[in-house]
Amino acid sequence: MDLDELRRRVARLEGRPVDTAAIPVHPALAGLLTPRAGGVYGVDAASLALTLVSGPSAAGAWCGVVGCPDLGLEAAREAGIDTDRLVAVPDPAELWWEVVAALVDALALVVVRPPARVPQRDAARLAARLRTRQCVLVVWGEWPRCDGRLSLVSSHWSGVGHGHGHLRSRRAVIEARTDVTVSRSREVWLPGDLGQLGPVEQPVAAARHEQPDLQLLRGAS
Template sequence: MSAAPDLTAPALVAQLRERIGALEGAPARTPLPTYDAFAPLIQLRAGGTYVVDAASVALALVAGASAGGEWVGVLGWPDLGAEAAHDLGADLSRVVLVPDPGGLWLEAAAALIDVVRLVVLRPAGPVDPKSVAVLDARLRKRSAALVVWGEWPRCEARLSLERVSWTGPGRGSGRLAQRRAEIAVRRGGAPPARGGWVVSGGVVS
């Protein structure tokens, strides 16, 4: 996993482009690869924005795209769990991490969108409509997708983690083995689509 140091705005943009500039001009594919457990519920459409409410959901989307051969940029997530992402199947050699862009988050996000197919963004605070419009236009132009862990005014769908339970302990003792959860995908006012999955160990049948 690559990490970008603190830089001025022009230098940050230049470094991000240099790191994976060899991907410039690569043909876009639609939809993006997704995590196996989510595939029956949602495909990430190029040009779309998706909101998630849990780190494990964001990491699963990182894993699906990177394992499928795409480059992924992760922005504003300094404590990203690299080991957890790897356990979910992520190819960390295809993940570019910008842990703390500070006030340059919009420039950094735009630079990542230029050179990767999927950007995962954890906003540090409220996002203004102008910034959203800038990124929406950039996503459509570059055939990339955006996953936001946090609040975002407009999105294709919202992915929520629900009904979480753990397996492993018996009679009040023992080690936790797996976390079983249900993922709910909401699009507008339509009823949510739901499916089960195991955060570690595979897909719930």
């Protein structure tokens, strides 16, 4: 039995819609992770969240971002995101759940950064809503259950010399895990010298000295 057939059987048992279409992904993630409409996908870095958004956005989908005040529009554009079709709510305060639910109802993909630990029952209610609306949720942080997760295993910036120069490119290793514990990894540019995101043509061993994730963001933590 292949993975798609397993999903169909589980969907029937749970009363979920059987046909969950795969959403477009950026070439950097092609073959590494295949997000599906109605699913929840976790990331541990803002750069990975932006890369997940860039696929549907480039295909014309409307996307949203909730609770990420440090996310910059310039960084989003560099990642290939159409900012004219991006709805950003940097600080929803006590209306976090209401804002997320409203965007899930209207958009194709929503990125969230939870302000606190999310209870299992609340995550389950939102998961049912995602399946009904066929929206993808990308969680930057912890979530009770994800259909897949992207992690930044290592990251190495280049371009800075001895007291001179500027950061030009970042070579990173990304690991993907799915809900059936399949694990894959790939070395990618986030970004390359020309600002491009994509797989490294001739991968090398991951750098042992990891540097802080600058995430294509301006001032993000």
